[in-house]
Amino acid sequence: MSLVYNEEQQQLDDSARDFLSARCSVAEQRRLRDEQVAGGFNASVWNEMLELGWGGIALPEQYGGLEFGFQGFAPVFDQIGRNLSASPLLSSVVLCGTLIESLGDENQRTAVLPALVTGELRLSLALHAQDRFRADDVGVEVRADGNGYLLSGESLWVPDGHQADGWLVAGRLPDGELAVFHVPADSDDVTLEPVKLLDSRNHARLSLSNVRLAASARLGGAQDATSALELTVDRGAACLAAELLGNAENMFQMTLDYLKERTQFGVPIGSFQALQHRVSWMFVDLQLARSAVMAAFEVLDSATADHCERQQLVSLAKWKAGEAAHKISAEAVQMHGGIGVT
Template sequence: MSLVYNEEQQQLDDSAREFLADRSPVSEQRRLRDEQQAEGFDAKLWQQMLEYGWGGIALPEAYGGLEFGFQGFAPVFEHIGRNMVASPLLTSIVLCASLVNDLGSEQQREEILTELIEGKRRLALAVQGQDRFRADNFDVQITDTKQGFVLDAQDLWVPDANHVDGLLVAGQLPSGDVALFIVDADTPGVAIEPLHLLDARNHARVSLTQVQVSAAERIGTGDIQAQLELAFDRATACVAAELMGATAAMFDMTIEYLKTRTQFGTTIGSFQALQHRAAWMLADVELARSALMAGFEALENESCSVEQRQQLVSLAKWKVGETAHKVSREAVQMHGGIGVTDELDLGFYLKRSRVAQILFGDSDYHCERYGKIAQQLSAEIE
């Protein structure tokens, strides 16, 4: 496993650092929150991100992509986390575009991928309700009809669904097979209601009531479940990278505060007890980064089995999530009461981190998944 970025990743790291620090500092995210923009992100910034090629990082060159692989998203999402950038990159590109690329027909890929990469269309993935995340759990019921299919679901939690152009909807057929459909947002029976969470981002409650779709709107056939689980693993790794960036930013803020805050005539960073706590935070941050890079590498390593990939991605999300929890808690304590107020950026990072920790599975889920796979592999060896 490599603990450093390859040349392509380093180029993306450099461009993302400079671009986001200049065009989208944390103050810009505060503005979006305070103005309560319906889309939840800056449309102009999103278009600029696409012009930089970020929408096509892992997609084929034939459709306008860069074909760098999903490892290319690691540095981009880390800087997204460092700057608290709101964008539909995770939902419209990492999830929806990858599913269309993996499962869609040639005609669907030519039509949809190009529009997603260029920003002419934005999609969100609708699969599950607001209960605990499970990759094999579907809250969308699908019924066969002579005209096509009918979709029904209530209270789906869908990130970035407000003002979206369409939804990718996954659910179970009466046979038990999983099917995936593309549904325009203005289709009769589709209801999208803003859902207000702690991080003030674009979240929505989606309901489908007797939504009729044709066979032409179906994306792929065969083992859809396996491709969905792969897409979830990709999204999980990207959320972990964003969380890694936010955690690193909170750590840096805390170290700077220890160097400048004075108490009893000296900087509090000179107190040995706080030095020890800072050292433990640094150790956890570096361990989390190692786990994260291993998870991204597993997404691209053809020698990795599905089980190994799932374990490494779960390890990354668990370790980064636990580190985020520890660093944010320590940061607030070291800053004192002001740490949880809106006056400091720290509180802003804290709120986003808590939501990111549960996206695509919290620590309990990923510990459980890792353990189950370990038991299965152990049983096979015996």
């Protein structure tokens, strides 16, 4: 397991750093928040991301992708975390793209994946019936209806669900199997309620009341969707871990720079041994988090790793990146003193 990016990943890292710092920085996120932009992201910036090829990083060339491998998302989401950049890359490309590629039949992959890559189509995953994913607890029930299906229920925390072109909705059949359906945004008997979160990002609550769908709307036909949904959630968690890592690394660097500039008693406060010890522990936490995140992306690209190994390493990355971000954000506020809270 490597702790540094390979040459291709480094190129993506450099490109993402330059682009996001110029076009989708923290200042842009604050503008989206203050102006209450309904979609939660800048549409022109999103189109530029797609022109850079980010929509096709992990997808095969036959579907318009770059066939780079899922590890290509690691540096991109790292830089997204550094800049708090808002986009549907996670919701539409990573989550929905993974689900269609792993569960859909060839006709569904051919019809949908190229449109996700170009941005012609934007989908969102409606999965959670509670605050976290559990395969045995989804909020939508599915019944057979002639040659089609009827869907009823509610899905919470639909990421970038507002203004999406449609949703991939997970539901449970009477026999207990999980199934996923493509529900277009113009479907009848669908209610979408925007959900306000602290980070001002676009989330929604999706309610379905006997929504009638053709049999072709079900991804993968009669195939149970549990394993595909678990892979999708693991990939999304790894990307969020990389985003948290980038966020923590940026806070660490800002704090380190401040310790070198802020003077007290005629010397930089970074010369004080007590602060040096605390910064050293922050650095150690960052390296442990980076190790866990890199391992998660590596196992997600492995053809030989089993289900348990994948889930263990992804869970480790999510936990360690979250712990490091929590510690470093608290230390950053403390070391910045009175200005840290702003």
